Amino acid sequence: MSAVPGIKNALExxxxxxxxxxxxxxxxxKAKTCEGLLSVGESVFVETGEANVHFMLYAYADDRHAAAAYDxxxxxxxxxxxPPTRNEAVGVIGERRDAVRGTFQPSSSGxxxxxxxxxxxxxxxxxHAYGSSKEWTSGDRIKALATMxxxxxWQAQAGRNPSAQLE
Structure with missing residues (x-):
């Protein structure tokens, strides 16, 4: 079962x-983000003509390198x-978090x-979510995606198979 039901996995x-x-x-x-960087993972989900949801994972050698690369x-x-952008509330997830809402760059679609x-x-x-479908860019949905x-x-770092999925 997909961790993100209702949208097609376009990039395994x-x-x-x-x-x-x-x-x-x-x-x-970009070199500042690479000290201690071991690998980068990516997966993309697409609702054709409506939305794109990208998940990027940057894995570092230790907490110190991850914290140093954050900014x-x-x-x-x-x-x-x-722009114009505004901060987005995603709740208390992880050790640090930031979120911003605006329009898709570099598109002129708005x-x-x-x-x-x-x-x-x-x-x-x-x-990172964008597209004309507000279902995938709403505050509640982006909070749920980031939380998942x-x-x-957390599950993978604890040695468990990742099983969290979007409800």
Whole structure:
């Protein structure tokens, strides 16, 4: 069963090597996010013509490296949401969290977009949703998506199979 029922998994979870020079992940200003970075995972869900939900997981060697990379990574992800923006409440999840709402960048469509970043132990988790479907970008939905992703990371770091899913 999908962790996110009601939307199609368009990109099965993949692992990316951030140190691969062709990825561009650790070049220039992005280098601050790469100290102690072990791997990056991504999965994308799509409701065709309506919404896209991206999950990005950045796995670090330890809590210290994850905490040190937080601000630099958030700076990049928060810029994926075009002004005017406002902070989004996602509740108390993880050790640290930020969320911003605005419109999808770089599109001129005016579609709503929300980016959430959460630190969970040795991981930084990003949930990014955008599209014309307000069902997938509503405050309640983005909070539920980020909470589910956070719970799955806690489960994996505790040595359990991730089983949390969107209700």
């Amino acid at each position: 979870p993949i692992t990316l090597d951030p140190m691969d020079p062709t990825s561009g992940m650790c070049s220039g200003a 630099a990574l958030w700076k990049g992800w928060s810029m994926s949401v075009k 579609d709503p977009a929300v980016a959430v970043q959460v630190r969970v132990g040795t991981t930084l988790l990003v949930t 992703f956070t719970e799955r990371s």
